[in-house]
Amino acid sequence: MHKRTGALWSSFSYWWGRRSLQSRLVAAYIFIILGPCLLVSFYSYRAINNTYVRDAVDKNSYLLQMEKTHILNQIEAMERAAQMAYSDKVIRNYLLNESDPSLGELIDFNTTTFVNLNRIQFNNPNIEHLRLYSRSKEVHEIWPIIFREERVSMEPWYQQALKLQGQELWSFQKNDPDPMQRYTGQAPEGQPKVSLLREISIPAGHHVGMIQVDMLLSRFTPKTYTDVRDNQSQMFITGDGLQLFTRADNSFEEDNPKLNIAITERLRQYAETGEWDVHYKENGNSFLLVHTPLTQIGASLLNVVSMENVMKDISHTRNLIIGLNIGFIVLVTAIAYVLNAFILKNLRRLTETMKRVRRGEAYTGISIRGGGEVGELAHHFSKLMNTINTLVAQAVNKEALSKEAELRTLHNQIDAHFLYNTLENIKMLAEIENQRGISDALTSLGGMMRYNFKWSGEYVKLRDEIRHIENYIEVMNIRFEHPITLELSIAPSYLELEVLKMSLQPIVENSVKHAWSAGAEELQDRSIRIQISEADGEILIAIRDNGFGLSPERLTELHTSIYAKEEPGMAASGSAAGGYRGGGIGLRNVHQRLQLFYGEAYGLEVKSQAGEWTTVFMTLPKVLLTGDRQI
Template sequence: MLLFAWYAWSDAADRAMKELTKKNENILDIERTNIQNNIEVMEWTGQLALSNREMNDYLELQEDMDTAWLIEFKNRTFASFQYFLFNNPRIANIRLFTSNPYVREFWPVVLKESRIKDKLWYDKVVAQQGMVWWEIGENRELLSGTSDGAAGEVSQVSLLRQYTYPGGEHGGILEVSMDVRNFFMNTYGSVQDPTSQLIAVSRDGAVYTDGSAELFGEATPASLIGRASLPQSEAKQVSRFELGRSSYMAISSYLPRLDIHLVNLVKLDDTLADIQRTRNLFLVVIIGLMALLSLLSFFMHSLILKRLRVLQDSMKKVRSGDFHVDVPVAGSDEVGELGHHYRQLLRKINELIAQQVNRQAAGKEAELRSLKNQIDSHFLYNTLENLKMLAEIEGQYTISDALTSLGGMMRYSLQWTRGHVRLRDEVQHIQNYIAIMNVRYDGKLELRLDIAPECLEQEVLKMSLQPIVENAVKHGMDDLDSDSGKLTVTVSAFVRLDDCVIEVTDNGCGIPGEQLRLLNGMLRMEEADYRERRSRTEARRGEGSGIGLRNVDHRLVMSYGQEYGLRVESVEGSFTKVVMTLPHLILTGGEPR
């Protein structure tokens, strides 16, 4: 006890300081993460502003446009562009300063570059040649000549970047700004305890922090930062210093992208006082425990050791392989609790042994079933191949081609090694299906493909397009009036924004408006409502239940989310189109062809 007390007294301060340092390092890391998120938000917003095609066309005008054109542009394009960019409430300003004399200003986004040429950072931004330059400072008369002028003088963090025209000619400056209170959220927030405060120091030595924090009651932020050590690397550095009668600890980190230092300043007076009080209390407790334990140790030894020996003998039997040992140790104290849990442990071990034996038997049975299924599949493939060869020998090439397509469909359907395949694999499966159905319908089916090259490797759910095509063939051929007419099924795919859109269109007689509305509603309705609706539609001939489309839609929702799935469009007497929307994902693998 004396040795332990001596060690605890000498080590208490170090452990307390380590815990305090770790806690405040975590606060610093959280703020770094917040800053990184804000940087990404601002860069993403700037990229959106520069990638808008219609706005780029406007910035590249080579002639003066009349007032009517400008009003239409403002109401149609600029309004939606502005709303889209400012949908993040943390973004304070997004400005495009242009040098094009034909471009008219649209407050507050499109402005003349002449407004900022006298700014100190202008030449630095141009010298970056399209790279991002970060600037932190007061927004004093940033837009000279405008109505708001220097109103507010809010400190802001600004992303500045030169943009160019397609020929490489200087086009202007992009500015995305965020108030420092939003950019350094925890620095200006109230989540920290009164003994610590985050401070951001810019490249010019300016200090940004909550000046009303309790930590700055005895000294200003600038005077405290002047005593702290600021590193030039991203690794955190801890330094301690004293100012007046108070002790401080500064945890500093450098952010090279912004060229700023982020410092978590901690006042140590309360922590050191708590350590001293804890030491004094610990000394009193140690002396009392030494007296008490001296009296209890003799009685505890004789009470505990006997039942522990019983447990020891039981453990030796278990080690020798006997798991059916009875442990006659009871009671409500720690040893009795240990005996109870030891009995439960032995019972659980016996259950696991029995489960493992059953699992091994089940595994062997599953292996036999899998082997049997493989044998059955190979038997079917070989049988189809023999039939195909017989058909070719007899000159029945239509039957031979149909068997080839059927074999491809069977291999695709039975070899279910994964739930996702490439679009090209699913299209091959549809081609086999159409080839087989053309045998039935005497060549009255025509499949057209209009798939963008970037969609061929698109990830799709396996067997998700075939039910849609089958649905189009079933209803389209039933409604085909002319004996000489053809049902054309068109499968098209293209990329729209971040989505891949796949459309299956047939030139059948279409779906009436009311029936189309009910069909789209049945795709996402609750199961009980769907069953009731399905029972009503099945009682009437000519109306489909939509179960195939509903199953595909549910698979898409479960795989990708509620915003993806199916939608049915139709014009009665003209066409029916099923639109599948997927996230644009490239699948590097896919089913073997």
């Protein structure tokens, strides 16, 4: 996987590197703008989404509070009706009656107290039933208010109300059954209702009967059973036992069968933890479950809000944001492309000029107005081309000079052949006269002349340079009473080293001319020792004589002469001899040639002990010559 990722990245880098500068700049602008746009759009979308959801929750919470206020008013009306019936002593006495009342008592009760009971219900038209149940079997039932308790003793709410011992019990029922059972065999009409139930206990602990105040849920919570159908919201009310009551038609439950279970679970969780999750999703549909408790009656009011329209608005807003971002990026891209084309126009001109020069066309110059990096690049390119043209002219001139030098060398070689032949003739005469010393000297001189005139290149093998030095010493020993001894401490493998031609001979010549310039008659043991060592891939050649050496002051002057930069007129100011006592021109020329051909790290270094010795150290890289190839 890592290799595959690396290969893909390499392919992309190669492809990206071949794009034009303008394309890469436009892509960079898009990338720079796209990041903040996406970030702002993301947070804007989240903020708008949260705003829509918060507005929907606030709106439906307000509707719930209005409905809750209506329900509280209905609760108060039912409680007031129950309290008025409970506090009427005549009613209590009638319910406590264990004997058959007289006709007059019945007429009086019916014309006064019963009329007042009817008035309670008449003054509260939302109340469906006001019913009083008596424990006594002797009481006369007066429809539709007063009944015997045995008619409802089997109802589930009856035992619950008895356990509360006079406290209110609120019970939600899906039907409104008729206690008279006048329609036996016929199912009661499905009208859910809420009932306020309260035990009549006078005195305390003495059961008398039961008060029941009923109100249909369509009046108790009209928005839950409203006839105005709203496809975007549906209100629920939950009673005891977490029963759900809502409208039957056009309900969310038809397409979302798990909605009831989800509401029940959240109500149970709310009762345990006090936490409520407002978001719900089923079958790809999103809902808001806005909830408010009805603590007084142990119920809850719930509004289920479909997010379909809200999501459409959010989606429209999202598409609008995306469209604006795309339009903005396209506009910025177009502007960036035009501006880059204008800015990079001079760079393209410079590129085209470079291409023409690369094809071999003559450079005639380029004029770019304005400054900046492109103008500076064009300026330096013009300078570079001018320098190249100058170098080309110099190379042509140098080639012409080389040809002329070759012609002169050829002419000199013709003269040299005449000298060689003359020396050979003199050598033969010396051998005839049995002058072996003269013959050997002429042989050495001929070798020196051949070495000097045969200039086929700057580099020679060390063995050739050493042989030339041996010839030089033999020739020079003719003039000395006490000859100079040449000592060589060179391993055979170093004889194949590459050295500059005529680089060692001038140093040996300086030693011959100046090392024993004073007091040479008294010094019989005169020697020059050449020793070669190697360190870190570099060759160190030490040329040491046992002459009179140099004083510290003279050694300092010699170093100054060797390492001085060449200036006009310097050659004329030095010594003609070019030795230790002169200006050191010979050594300086060798030092400069070494640095010219090998680099600034190489060259000569002179050390001396006054009255004892002088050593010249030459440092050069290790290069072996095998035929004409460097190894």
